[in-house]
Structure formats: structure tokens, C-alpha cells
Amino acid sequence: MDENVKKINSILVNLFNMVLKLEEKAIKESTRRDLSLTELHTLVAIGEGKAKTMSQVAASLKISVSTLTTAVNRLVKKGYAHRFRIPEDRRIVKVELTEIGIEAVREHEAFHTVMISEAISQIPEDQIGKFIDSIDNINEYLLMRKHPPARTPGPFTMKPLKLGRIFVPVPLFQGALSIGLSKSRLASAVAKEGGVGIIAASKIGYQEHDFQENPVEANKRVLRQEIKKALDLTIDCKERGPIGVNIMWSSHHCEEYVKAAVSAGAELIVCGGGIPTKLPAYCRDKKVALVPIVSSKRAANIIIRNWTKKYNRTPDGFIFQGPLAGGYLGIKESQMEAAAEDFYKNIADIKGELEDLGDCPLIVCGGIYTRSDAEKAYAYGADGFQLGTRFVTTQECDASEAFKQAYLNCREQDITIITSPEGFPGRVIENQCVPRVSKEPWRIMEGLLNASRGDLEHGLIFCGGKIHKAEKIETVADIFREFTEGACQ
Template sequence: MDINGKKLEHGIIQGGMGVGVSLSELAGNVAKEGCMGVISSVNIGYKESDFYKNPLEANLRALKNHIKRAKEIAGGKGLIGVNIMVAVSHYEETVKAAIEAGADAIISGSGLPLKLAGLVKGSKTLYAPIVSSKRAAALLLKTFAKRENSVPDFIVIEGHQAGGHLGFSADDLENDTCQDNLTILKEVLEVVKTFEEQFKKKIRVFLGGGVFTGKDMAEAIKNGADGVQIGTRFIATNECDAADTFKEVLVEAKEEDVKIIKSPVGMPARAVYTPLLKKLDMGDKFFAKKCNNCLTACPKGDKIPYCISRALISAVEGNKEEGLFFCGENVSRIKEIVSVHNLVEELLKDCQS
């Protein structure tokens, strides 16, 4: 598959998962299989010695190092992307650092990445917004076209079964009234077609959020997608950057353990119902001793019951008691931890059968 001059052997994007879940080890090994490995930029420098003193410098330094290392692991195969949330502080600096480090693509969601086309302009880096509706796709494409005379190289659709922060209302998620993936795909493709004709450029579309098997991938492609984005299944791999305890929490999770929660930044999110969430439901609060100002939308301080950054870092380090474990709706279907190679091989085999 050609994406505006860059080659992708297989139409699989590994979803960007933070904090620290998808770094260079996972992204590099996914790319090594001919897919797109994606590094999550959010608080990527949490292991740096100066993270709490100089979070911006630590994050930008770590991001550049992880992109370099991921490319070394990939050995020239696949593509290395970076997922950069619009909601993070220093969004523009982070995008520019990823481009400078040679990222093949920037994928951006958790808000509308209205400035993304302008930030990548003149570089060799592909860009892609994450959308959850026809409306968001139309708004972004119109904005990019008007402001920069540009359209994205590809688009990632995240359906309501995705993990982490979600682009749907809490009411729709709780009442199961969200649009289904294939309906969103059909509507987004209609929007894309108009801009493809206007700019005479192919805009690839990848469907994510609940994609679990190769048969799901085949169904998405049958309905017009160029490929899929898969997140949660890649956590349960040997190469995932998260601690083994994180992976075990997901493997052991049952369907009833998965809950929709309200993130401190005000967005609904999906996670495993672990001790932290149980304590929060009982009224406990966990204030951060020091705020890194990592998310622009976070009210900060004692206005929130807990620091999401600290909770996500605790999870990736394997702390079951204090960690927040984001996951997709289908996490209970994961039964074992496998290698990236075997997972990709399984997906492709089932897609073709």
C-alpha cells in the first residue's frame, strides 16, 4: 500500500497508547512486520531523571530517542508513527520534535487537530486526524483545505469500542446508542471522496475501535477501509513496553470488569475496574504532589479526584493498586500474551481466509 509515497506492506496500524504503553520496543517490532508501529507521545519522558523538574525537555528528548530506536528495531521495514493528543500541553512543540526526529507519520486526536496540516507542511511526515464521526471528518477536511490547501494523507476512525479516551458522549456510551463502526466508515468515506476528487489525491482510511480479529479486518476492507487500527491486542504482546503486570491485568479481565469512567479531563474513557477506580467510587481522592501541566483541559489541583498522569504511569509500571488500566471493550477476549510476529501473522491469515 502506498500512502503518499511511503510504503506500508500490511494495512495494520498499531494504536498509540500512553502513558508508556507503546514506545519504541512495541512500535519498532510492529513496523518490523511491515505494519505501522505507533509511539504515544503523552508524558513519554516519565523515566527521564529530570521529568518532574523539566517535563517538556524530558518529553521531547525521550520522544526523539524513541523514534530513533524504533526505526533501528524496524530495520527499514514498515512505518513509525507518533500519536500526539491535541489535549496535551506543548502540542505544537511535540509535533515539530517528532518531525525533526524523522517520524513517518503524525496521528492526532483527543480533540480536533486543526493546526496539524500547517505544522507538517513542508516536511516528509504524513499526517492523519483521528475522527469518530462524519461531522468531525468534514470539519477537519474543510479546515485543512481552507487554511493550508491540503488534505490528510490518511484518516483513522476510532469507534466506540476503543480504549482510553473516547470521542463519544457518556450518555451514548452508557446507553449503547453510538453509531456502529461500519456506518461511521461509510459516512466518512463519502466525505473523503469529495476531497479526493478536489485535490486529486488518495486519502487512506483506517478503521479502529473494536477491531479484534483478522475477520474484523476483512469486513472493514470489504466495506471500503484501506486497513485497520488495533490497540488493545498489541498490549498483550511480549514486545509491549508496559510492565508484565499490566499485560496480566488485561489477560485476566472479564467482560464485567470493563467500565466507562469519567476522566479528570472531563472526557469519558474505558478502563479495567481495578482498586484505584473502586476507591474513587468510594469517595477517595489522590492529589498529585506536583503538577506537570501535561493536559490543557485538566482542572488541576484539588479540583480533580486524582492525577490521570500519575495513575497511568503507575499502571505502566505494574502497580495494580494505584494504576489506571485503559483498554478496549473486547479485552476479555484476550487469553494469552503472544509475540508481535505471531499476532500479525494471525491477523493476516484470518483476514485472507
């Protein structure tokens, strides 16, 4: 064994054992001597806030519900947890922390904070970023080892793909950046490079004079204008990619926006924010590609079966959204940790679900920031990649300079999670607006609109989980060059 390998192996083993010993020592020296380390970790998994189902906690701990039941029985008896059945469905058992349970968790978190803070205090500040990246790379590798790659080992390639009848020269998609961040300027720049330029429909008409009185008409009007403008800007490009629109399925006016987009010449419709079971009914023109966004194999299966049975049509492609995506996620906050661990497995599972559809590409997003990220996803079956956060800090992005600077200034510890009124998590940059919308979730849209208008003091800034990697303003061409150099066929 190479000396460096031996040393790293020894350090990792010692670190693991040492942290466990320090945790056990901290418990013995605290007022929580009646807790075992396993019980304490169970309390952490239950967590503060809303009660969780037993299956959610078990999944977080990666144990069976029966094993968890034994641990929870002890915690309930000791007064650290409260277990109950919900009135709406007596079959569902939930568990939550009591006051002393919350105190125990907070003491444990404080212990970890002090331990890590003291440990990294020995590292020069200008090397902290590299240290985090190194640990993150090891963690990423271990996650990949958990699930062997689906593809036969070989060189990374960026092959052209087809979404139904739509040809995509370079399988790089620009994510929908709302509100008003991805319009014709950015979408056309991406399409000129051969990728898929996307215009985000959500509240796109927010600057119109009649937006307050008639938001739907304002949105449709601007949506049509931006699509036509993007198509005009790319009309002379021989190898251009398509111009598409991202529309939230959860929007009350989804059908109207789809029809407005198609009438203006949109070449594909990307639809997320729910399971778009009726999307083919809104767009019967098969020259327009329909691409749903999913967070699981199950969601993909539901869409395939539903569309096949009701409309004799299958999706022209799928976008799998991983848990590091910006904006709202299609999973609950309690599922985020498990989703991160199963990210590569989910890529392979969804890809397997699409095999019988023939030419139905799988596009992966949510954690794709660098070419290295794309190469890892490619190994598990990704045919293309969607980037959102990375495109914000481009010269062509329609965001204000202040908005872009907020991205450049963001550190990893500045990222936090808010919850929508519907209960879905969204990743944002911590600022003065976050505490307000956390208490009043119905004000989230107001915060997003403020940010789009340049009022960052009262604005909410959505971001992806790798925003802290943004270091400079670059061009769309720079990004395509990084991803395609030596990889395009």
C-alpha cells in the same frame, strides 16, 4: 426453512416476547403500578447521574423529541422526572430523574440482574464465554443488517496503501498505548512486519530524572530517542512499515512534540484528542504523513475544509475511532450506545466523505481485535485497521509483565467507564484506583503513571472493549499472520 434455523428463530421471538411480559408482570407486582413499560424504559434512558438533553434521551430511545416530550410530560406529572432549562442557554431543555425516579430505575435494574443471573445459572461456568460470544455474534449481525455493506461483496484483502508519500506494505496499525506501553520495542516489531509502528508521546519521559521539574523537555528528549531507536531497529528491513508518533491535540505542548518527532525522523503523525485544525502549521514537511483521528463524519469534514482552506493540504489518511476503543473516546458517555449501533454506518459515511480526496485511506479502530472484526469493517469501507488492546499482550509490548497479566485476567464484567475532567469517557479495568479517580478525576493521570511504573494496586489501567478476549501472550508476528493469511496482495 432448516430445522436449526426454525428453532433459533422461535427461541429469539419467544425470548423477546417473554422478557416484555416478565417486565410488565414485575411492574404490576411492584409499587410502581402507575408506570407503563414505555415510561419505565424512558426513565432508564434518562438514567442516574447528570441531567441529559431531551435530544440525547430521544436518540438513546430511537424516537423523536416530540414523542419523548409526551412521555416526559407524564413522568414529570407523576413525579418521576424533573425537566428544566439551563441558565446559560434557555433554549436547551434537560431532564433528570427525581428520587423516586432513581428508585424505579434501580428496582428495574435489580429485576434484570436477578432474571439474567437465574437464567445463566443453568449454563455450566466453562460455557458462559461461548454463550456470550454466540449472543454477541447475533447482535453484531443484526447491527450489520441495519446498514448494508458499502463494498461490493468479495474476498477480504489487505492491500498495501499509501499515506501521502509513505508506503505501508500491510495496512495494520498499532495503536498508541499510553503511558510508556508503546515505545521503540513494540513499534519496531510492528514495522518489521510491514505495519505501522506507533510511539505514544503522552508522558513518555515519565522515567526521566527531571520529569517532575521539566516534563516537556523530558518527554521531548525520550520521544526523540525512541523514534531514532525504532528507526535503527528496522533499518535492515526491506519491506518495513513506517514509524510514527501519536500526539494528543489537547496537549498544551502539541506543537513542540510534533516538531520534536519530525526532527527525529518520524514518518507520520497521528493526532487525536480533539480536532487538529492547526496540525499542518506544525509540520509543513509533506514527506511526513498527517493522520487525524475522528469519531464522526462531521469531524472529518471540518478537518478537510479547514486544512484545504488554510494550508492547501488534505489529510494523508484518517483513523476512525469506534466506541470500543481504549483510552479516552471522542464522544460523550451518553452517545456511546448510539455510536455502537451506528459503528458500521459511520465507517461507510466517513469513507464517502473521503472519496473526493483521491487516495486518502480510512483506518478503523475501536473494536478491532480479531480478523473477523476487520473483515466486517472492511465490508463497510475500511482500508486498514488499528489494534491497540491486542498488542498489549504481546511479547514485544513495552508494558510490564504484571500489566499484561492484568489484561489476561480481565473479564468482560471487569470493564468500567470513568470520566475525564473534560467530560469524556475512558474505558478501564475495575480496580481499587477506579473509585478514587471517579471522585477526583484530576488524579487520573497519577493513576496512569502508577500503572506504567508497575504499581497496579494504585494504578489505572486503560483498555479496549474487547480486552476480555485476550487469552495468552503472543508475538506481533502471530497477530500479523492471523490478519494477513490469504488476504495480502
